[in-house]
Amino acid sequence: MATRTDAPTRREQILKEAARLFAERGFHGVGVDEIGAAVGISGPGLYRHFAGKDAMLAELLVGISEQLLRGARRRLADADGSAAADVLDSLIEGHIDFALDDRPLITLHDRELDRLRDSDRKLVRQLQRQYVELWVEVVREVYPALTEPTARSAVHSVFGLLNSTPHLGRPGALPGRGVTAELLHRMARGAFGAAGA
DSSP: OTTOOSOOOHHHHHHHHHHHHHHHHOGGGOOHHHHHHHHTSOTGGGGGTOSSHHHHHHHHHHHHHHHHHHHHHHHHHHTTTSOHHHHHHHHHHHHHHHHHHOHHHHHHHHHHGGGSOHHHHHHHHHHHHHHHHHHHHHHHHHSTTSOHHHHHHHHHHHHHHHTTGGGSOOGGGSSOHHHHHHHHHHHHHHHHHHHHO
């Protein structure tokens, strides 16, 4: 999503606009005609790409969970042999990219996860647990005094901090992406440092 540099496909355009509209007005507050209009096609034209709004929501929430896990695994593989602190910094940077570039998906997850079918919701939770466990391993390497439950709590707390970006105001109201990313990174490392002290 946010990390692609090539032109988005029509399907990706639809998902991006659906995420924005769902985050702004809620899942039930948006119709397929509005999503279609946002990407320049008719509402019924969306059905060539998705079975309906439920399918869009599922693809958005399952998709971002898969993307986060895949990105974390890639960062771990790329960091083979690096110091654990550098690996943790890389994981934090990846999550900050998500938190700043995909803010509507954070709002959508918070508000609409319960609207998913049971199987999709379980898949999201399973992917999220795997993502958390990757972080827990790295955090415990950097802060070996942390017990596993405490490290897990610290990871969830840092996610809460990083995922607070939709509440920071409109994108133009932030001090700039680079400054905000640096601030979030320092705060995340500070939180882990406090937990491991």
